[in-house]
Amino acid sequence: MDWYRQMNKTERRTFVAAFGGWALDALDFMVFTFVITTLITVFSIDKAQAGMLATITLLFSAIGGWVAGVLADRFGRVRILQATILWFSVCTVLIGFAQNFEQIFVLRALQGLGFGGEWAVGSVLMGEIVRTEYRGRAVGTVQSGWAIGWAVAALCYTASFSLLPEEYAWRALFWIGVIPALFVLFIRKNVPEPELFERTRKQEERATKRTSAWAIFSPSLIKTTALSALLCTGVQGGYYAVTTWLPTFLKTERHLSVIGTGGYLLVIILGSFIGYLTGAYLTDRLGRRANLLIFAVLSGVSIYAYTQFQLSNDQMLILGFPLGFAASGIFSGMGAYLTELFPSAVRANGQGFAYNFGRGIGALFPSLVGYLAKTSGLGTAIGMFAGGAYLVVLVTAFLLPETKGREIE
Numbered sequence: 001m002d003w004y005r006q007m008n009k010t011e012r013r014t015f016v017a018a019f020g021g022w023a024l025d026a027l028d029f030m031v032f033t034f035v036i037t038t039l040i041t042v043f044s045i046d047k048a049q050a051g052m053l054a055t056i057t058l059l060f061s062a063i064g065g066w067v068a069g070v071l072a073d074r075f076g077r078v079r080i081l082q083a084t085i086l087w088f089s090v091c092t093v094l095i096g097f098a099q100n101f102e103q104i105f106v107l108r109a110l111q112g113l114g115f116g117g118e119w120a121v122g123s124v125l126m127g128e129i130v131r132t133e134y135r136g137r138a139v140g141t142v143q144s145g146w147a148i149g150w151a152v153a154a155l156c157y158t159a160s161f162s163l164l165p166e167e168y169a170w171r172a173l174f175w176i177g178v179i180p181a182l183f184v185l186f187i188r189k190n191v192p193e194p195e196l197f198e199r200t201r202k203q204e205e206r207a208t209k210r211t212s213a214w215a216i217f218s219p220s221l222i223k224t225t226a227l228s229a230l231l232c233t234g235v236q237g238g239y240y241a242v243t244t245w246l247p248t249f250l251k252t253e254r255h256l257s258v259i260g261t262g263g264y265l266l267v268i269i270l271g272s273f274i275g276y277l278t279g280a281y282l283t284d285r286l287g288r289r290a291n292l293l294i295f296a297v298l299s300g301v302s303i304y305a306y307t308q309f310q311l312s313n314d315q316m317l318i319l320g321f322p323l324g325f326a327a328s329g330i331f332s333g334m335g336a337y338l339t340e341l342f343p344s345a346v347r348a349n350g351q352g353f354a355y356n357f358g359r360g361i362g363a364l365f366p367s368l369v370g371y372l373a374k375t376s377g378l379g380t381a382i383g384m385f386a387g388g389a390y391l392v393v394l395v396t397a398f399l400l401p402e403t404k405g406r407e408i409e
Helices: 002-006 009-042 047-075 077-095 101-129 132-143 145-163 166-190 195-207 213-217 222-252 262-285 288-308 313-329 334-341 344-362 365-376 378-399
Strands: none
Touching (some): 009 077, 009 101, 009 145, 047 077, 047 101, 047 344, 047 365, 101 344, 132 145, 132 334, 145 166, 195 344, 213 344, 222 288, 222 313, 222 334, 222 365, 288 313, 288 334
């Protein structure tokens, strides 16, 4: 972490703002995964409806990410970052007051708009403020905030359901969502707009012409936009295919009891956290593309081991670490890479579209795996979709340029 100490005050404060925002985003998002069983009981809904509550958030986050990117190019990174954090905080708190499935469904959709926007804007903000030599490590380390937020959500779940009756415990978990709203006060006071963005906006004002939101599809950028979107689809499609269905596969077809226990979850989270940090380091050390290639291969190997080998509970507990490590570490290079691929006038727009296009398509992978599993078996379905997704990552990483050391314009 020497690079952190060598950054100036503005860079460090921006890092804290982006890291904290993403960690709190994860806290609000992952709380839902712990209370699905409770919601099924309380509101008498089936598993299909519970799955819809998860899918609708991801789909709307894809929309929110692109819209937030367009707005950030127009009105400023810091201003829109604050707006997205406030948005998903308010929606999360309101879920705690919901009285039926329909209310939760609408609020989960609205929550997704802010959830998608926070990453898109925060990543661009970091990329433009942090100097080139530290950009990969700084932006990649921000991704590790997801593991921190996930762990805090697990702790809050344990405390809430230990101290409160079940009918109030799940609501209290969503009410914790007010915390990110308070974090906006820190951002408002300590984080300035990037100088690069201010210069770009002044140039547009002098030219009396604003860059169109559709500029990312212009002849000069369409190749970058298309390949970036495919890259993000592979990264996220593989992640969702594995994390959604692998526990079910291991429980129902391999009959392992360790899956879903606190120990297994802890190992996965620890692996994810270290994976994020390792990916952040490799992104600056070896390059953006090299990081993607390494973790895509590691993810493919992990998936093969999980679906093809007969594993005991003890072996599965140990292998939870490389699963979390590989599936999460690949994300660390994405923020810096996308920031460097797009020019300043459409940077948040292009990055928001590419990443959230991938999220929107990736959100369909769990359903496609479930559909294929009816005829081919769950293990085969997971392997085909997740393996195919990481193959897309390998191909697009070779087709896109290396941007390590690139001074952004």
